[in-house]
Amino acid sequence: MHGVVQGAGGVAAAAFVLPALGFALGPIFQREPFQWQIIGRPDDFSESQYVTKVLTIVDGVGEAGKSIAYVRKRNSAIDVEKHDQFNNYIALSSRCMHLGCPVRYVEAAERFICPCHGGVYNFRGEVAGGPPVRPLDRFYTYAPKEGQPGYGYVYIGPRYSVNSELQRFSPRDPAQPLDGIGQYVYPSRFDTAVRPPITNLPTPPVIPGS
Numbered sequence: 001m002h003g004v005v006q007g008a009g010g011v012a013a014a015a016f017v018l019p020a021l022g023f024a025l026g027p028i029f030q031r032e033p034f035q036w037q038i039i040g041r042p043d044d045f046s047e048s049q050y051v052t053k054v055l056t057i058v059d060g061v062g063e064a065g066k067s068i069a070y071v072r073k074r075n076s077a078i079d080v081e082k083h084d085q086f087n088n089y090i091a092l093s094s095r096c097m098h099l100g101c102p103v104r105y106v107e108a109a110e111r112f113i114c115p116c117h118g119g120v121y122n123f124r125g126e127v128a129g130g131p132p133v134r135p136l137d138r139f140y141t142y143a144p145k146e147g148q149p150g151y152g153y154v155y156i157g158p159r160y161s162v163n164s165e166l167q168r169f170s171p172r173d174p175a176q177p178l179d180g181i182g183q184y185v186y187p188s189r190f191d192t193a194v195r196p197p198i199t200n201l202p203t204p205p206v207i208p209g210s
């Protein structure tokens, strides 16, 4: 009898606890969704100036699902990190890597400035001062070559994080270092632990009137 009562109590408790647990933990196992988005045409960008672009990170939630990227053409004289088809355009996230405040690009100083605690990043998004623990995150970009689907447009894709040498890592949260012992002390969340499937190239844009 005692066992039956305990068993029934356990089932009742589980009926309350498990849905709440699922609700709380569910987001942990959801990977950050992404879709390639057109951000302009190649001529819209230069090597020496950033263009501000608004991206949709999460569909259907209005302004809350938007983010900002600062985009320019790769300049091989200063962009010495490994070059491939996904960084012909440099797209920096506006989220500060201290605690996540939005940074602002100050063209005259060629610096990204964070208004919250004085974080400063140089033209390439590397930390130049203040408390941020790593460079600004980046987004994959892609510009199809002539003859390929989508030619004539620049696309922006998933976010990734970089260490102080601008090597790519799966996307991390602000305040998570990617150098030294800090990268082991602060592992990435489950939902950001793997790199997004960047082989999933953008579909061609729908061209009005075509």
Ligand code: FES
Residues within 6 Å of the ligand: 096, 097, 098, 099, 100, 101, 114, 115, 116, 117, 118, 119, 130, 131, 132
């Ligand atoms: S959030 Fe940017 S310096 Fe603190």
